[in-house]
Amino acid sequence: MRFVDLLGFAAGALRGHKLRTSLSVTGVAVGIAAVVALTALGEGARQYVVDQFAALGSSLLVVFPGKVETTGAEPFGGVTHDLTIADYRMLARLPRVRRSAPMAVATERVRFRDRGRDVPVLGTTADFALVRRLEMGSGSFLPPGDPDQGGNEIVLGLTVAKELFRDENPLGQIVRVGPWRFRVVGVIAPRGQSLTFNLDEVVFVPVRTAMRVFNRTSLFRILMDIRMRDELALAKRDVEALMRERHRAEDVTVITQDALISAFSKILNVLTLALVGIASVSLAVAGVGIMNVMLVSVTERRAEIGLLKALGALDRQVLAAFLAEAVLLAVAGGIAGLAIGAGAVRAFVGVYPSFPASPPAWAVAASLGLSLAVGVGFGVWPARRATRLDPVAALAPR
């Protein structure tokens, strides 16, 4: 039997039951569309995060207190030292460090007249704008000076400025953070989500003042811009050595941006796989649907199967004919699902243009392969039942 004839015969049989066929195809299409859309979104999320980190600049070191590897077990007699402004001053003097900025963070209510808003308050220094490449919308960033000095200057993220001041010019105005009064010296240009913060939604104050406001003794992080990108590992070792000396313990964690990216990338890959796993459940359900339809078909077409055998169709030809039907159902569903999934992703990107979602090539190939496997996997058993029918019994009128 020729392959084309086999497909033609199977397609003819499917055309005989349009509703049943289209429902089975829809089942598979939904499963495949879910797989395609979720992989695209997962992959897009990963790409988005990686891009965000890459936008930080590729020569960044981040220091934070505590040792990642020793969570739960406090190192060296249970002493974890604070990461202090003094530490920052020493680190900033390392020869491989171009610039660095300390960060202290807490969420506080920022008020202007009767309007108030809870926002993350970042205590830092003037160098932060350079390390993170911030641009000013108006005014200037925190003034340079001794980080231990403190001050009453405040710089607003764009959203915060809009919410508190509406149409007024915020520059020179006084806002309150808790009981403290600050004078607005600048508003940063729109920047959006970056690292863990949406920089449009934060305010900046001098680091010393921030720690007093928050009543904290430890910095949240220290960011360091390294002069030479290929000296990142050396710089990291410098930082670790210096901190070990100062704290007499390995109680800080230093990460490079690459490590950060690959960590997030890994997490998001797992997330994507989990999403695909969930989507695969619907595909399995669709496969059982195909099996059901094929079993009904075999039962209904007993006489046809008997006839084919009487006409001299070999068992493997009968098997192939019924298997071809199941595979056609599944592959038609696969192609439809691919189109639906890609359409959904495109629509999503239309709404959120900054999100780089597109079905990865491997997902397209895999979903077509998967639909084929569903057709074969769930079609074999019904098809085998067809071949096992005794032609005499199958031809007998019931």
Next chain:
Amino acid sequence: MIRLEGVWRTYRVGEGEVHALRGADLEIARGEHVALIGPSGSGKSTLLHIIGCLDRPTRGRYLLEGREVGALSEEERSLLRRQRIGFVFQFFHLLPRLSALGNVELPMLFAGTPAGERRARAAHALEAVGLAARATHRPDQLSGGERQRVAIARAVVMNPAVLLADEPTGNLDRHSAVEVMALLEEMNRRGLTLVVVTHDPAIAERAKRVVRLADGEILDGRGSWVVDRGSRETDPPTTHEPRPTGGGWE
């Protein structure tokens, strides 16, 4: 051509056994026209299925053109059915989704005949049964007689040696029945060996030889050219099996 020696066909039913055939001996020569008659359950259909290689003897030997069918594999018997045997059924067994032409093409489809040749041969076979004008009609657009003629075209399109008909007129009115029998006899005149299972004495009468069965045994017709017109009243009066209402798929 066809030779059965002491053929038994036994079915296991629950604890017991049912003997559909009990030591049947039969020889049919090339080109013969034989009618198999007998009451329901006499084993005539079983005999036809064995001759058609759809079923195998439980005991005994069946030789088709000198080959022992019982010893052949499933696949070899499929090929025998494809190349040497044509079937015509009471309920036509046409595929409702295919046109008359498509139905006639069916055996060639599984034989791997190229599409062009397939179409030409199917058209030719339809012409031979007088249905060239109906080639594109689907079975539900054809009368009973026309459907059976399509089935005959399908049965002969592979140029078989034997044509086996199981109650070919059982579902037809008198007029169509005569037409269909005339067509089968025409095929027989062209050299096909024709074996017809029937309840209908009028149909059996047309055969050159009648083989009567009862309780799985062949009563007469053993190798001889017996047309036992005298004992026709011992045949069951035309107790046609009731036609199934609806649900048919032809």
